[in-house]
Amino acid sequence: EHLFLAGRLESTRAEVSRARRTLRNINASVSSQQSAVDNIAQSSQETLSELLNLDEGFAVDAHRLSEEVDALTADCRLLSENCRERHAAVLAKRDSRRVLAAQLAVASGAQEAGVPMQESLGTPGDRCRMQ
Numbered sequence: 001e002h003l004f005l006a007g008r009l010e011s012t013r014a015e016v017s018r019a020r021r022t023l024r025n026i027n028a029s030v031s032s033q034q035s036a037v038d039n040i041a042q043s044s045q046e047t048l049s050e051l052l053n054l055d056e057g058f059a060v061d062a063h064r065l066s067e068e069v070d071a072l073t074a075d076c077r078l079l080s081e082n083c084r085e086r087h088a089a090v091l092a093k094r095d096s097r098r099v100l101a102a103q104l105a106v107a108s109g110a111q112e113a114g115v116p117m118q119e120s121l122g123t124p125g126d127r128c129r130m131q
Helices: 001-110 124-130
Strands: none
Touching: none
């Protein structure tokens, strides 16, 4: 019986030794997997941080672009006003030239007919109204 128990003890020691090796392998595997999980968590945190920075950057860019669009819109309005004013001035100048051309034609025709130029142009009030 003593030999039987000695054999059993040796067998149990071998099983305990195998179990310890298995446990060390499991611990190493868990440690390796934990390290991988930590790396993934770190990478995810960095990615999240980058995304938040990008989001903040996009918000800042969108705000800046909105301000630029507003400024350009205001510039366009001013340019449009200037164009209308210049167009009105060009039309007024053209009309003024037509009036002067008509006055010269009247004066020229009157001069050919022997009427003094001053009389052919009318009174100073008439000339002001024509211009």
